[in-house]
Amino acid sequence: MKIYDVIIVGSGPAGMTAAIYAKRANLDVLLLDKLAPGGQIINTYEIQNYPGFSSVNGADLAMQVFEHTQALEIEFDYGTVEKIETEEREDGGCGTIKIVTCAEGKTYRSLAVILATGTKPRMLHVPNELDFAGKSISWCAICDGAKYRDKSVIVIGGGNSAVEESIYLAEMAKKVTVVTMLDLTADPMACDKLKSLPNVEVHEWFDIKEFLPGEVFTGLRAVSSKTGEEIVAHGDGAFEYIGLQPVTEPFAGLGILESHGYIEANERMETAVPGIFGAGDSNSKLLRQIVTACSDGAVAAQSAAAYKKKCMG
Ligand SMILES: Cc1cc2nc3c(=O)[nH]c(=O)nc-3n(C[C@H](O)[C@H](O)[C@H](O)COP(=O)(O)OP(=O)(O)OC[C@H]3O[C@@H](n4cnc5c(N)ncnc54)[C@H](O)[C@@H]3O)c2cc1C
Structure with missing residues (x-):
C-alpha cells in the first residue's frame, strides 16, 4: 500500500495551509476531510479580521484557499478518520508508519500525520x-x-x-x-x-x-x-454560541490530549508521538482564529518535512 509523506486530517484553514506548505516542501501529501473542504469558515458570513481582506465571505475565502491547494495538485479525499495507529517501519528505519483508518472503510498509511480537526459548538x-x-x-x-x-x-x-x-x-x-x-x-x-x-x-x-x-x-x-x-x-x-469543544475523540488513545480533550503540541506543533503533529483550533492554545490556524498549519508542515528528512534522509 502507498505510504504518503504526510496525511493531513481536516481541511479547514489549518489543514489546507499545512497542505500548501507541505506540498511546497516537496512532500507527498493527502488531505482528508469528512465534509467539504473549508472547515468552520464555510459557515461564517463575514470575516473582517483576516489580513488583506477588510471583509470577505467565509465560503468564498474557503474556496480560494481550496483552489490554491488544487493549483498545487494536492490530493484531497473524503474520509471520516476514526482511528490512528503506529507501526514500526519494515526497513527498521527511524520513525513509525501511521495507519489512518476511516469510518467509510478506507485505510491510508503515511510517515507523518497532521491533526487539524477543529472544534464543534457546545x-x-x-x-x-x-x-x-x-x-x-x-x-x-x-x-x-x-x-x-x-x-x-x-x-x-x-x-x-x-x-x-x-x-x-x-x-x-x-x-x-x-x-x-x-x-x-x-x-x-x-x-x-x-x-x-x-x-x-x-x-x-x-x-x-x-x-x-x-x-x-x-x-x-x-x-x-x-x-x-x-x-x-x-x-x-x-x-x-456558548463556546466550543475539540473534535478529537478519534485520537483519545494516542496519549496526546490534555484534560479538556485538546491536542497538546509544542511550538513546533509536535505532539508526544513522534511524527504526529497538531494544528489549529483542536490544539490547546490561546487564540482560535483563522490566522492562528493558518500559522499552526504552516509550522506543522515544516515540522513534518523535518521529520521526513530525519527519518528518510
Ligand atoms: C460562527 C463563527 C464565526 C467565526 N468568525 C471568525 C472570524 O470572523 N475571524 C476569524 O479569524 N475566525 C473566526 N472564527 C473561527 C475560525 O472559523 C476558526 O478559528 C478556524 O476555522 C479554525 O480552523 P481549523 O482548520 O483549525 O478548524 P476547522 O475550521 O474547524 O476545520 C476542521 C476540519 O476538520 C474536519 N474534521 C473533523 N473531524 C474529522 C475527522 N474525524 N475526519 C476527517 N475530518 C474531520 C472538519 O470537517 C473540518 O472541515 C469563527 C468561528 C465560528 C464558529
Missing part, C-alpha cells in the same frame, strides 16, 4: 433543548438564518461568534434578542455595532433555565445571576 444542556435541537435551535446562522426573515430570533452567548452572528441575523430578522450568561465579551467594535442596531435587545448576566416546552418553539426562560429577576425571551428560533 450545547447548553437545559430542559427541552434536545426537543428543538436541529429544528428551531441551531448553531449556524448562515445555514439557518434565512428561515427567520421578518421573524424573531434569540441568540445565546456574548463572545465574538455570538455578536457577529447576531449582527448578521439582525439584517433579516424582525427582532434579535441576545441573552448572555456574562456581559458581552466580543471585540468592542462589534459590541458597539450590535448595541446600535434598532432591532436588537441585549440581556447580560442571565442564566438560561429552560427552553419553553411545547410542540412549537416559543422561547426560553432565564434568571439574572445578579438580581434574581426572571425573564421570558420570546422568539421563533434560537442560535447557540
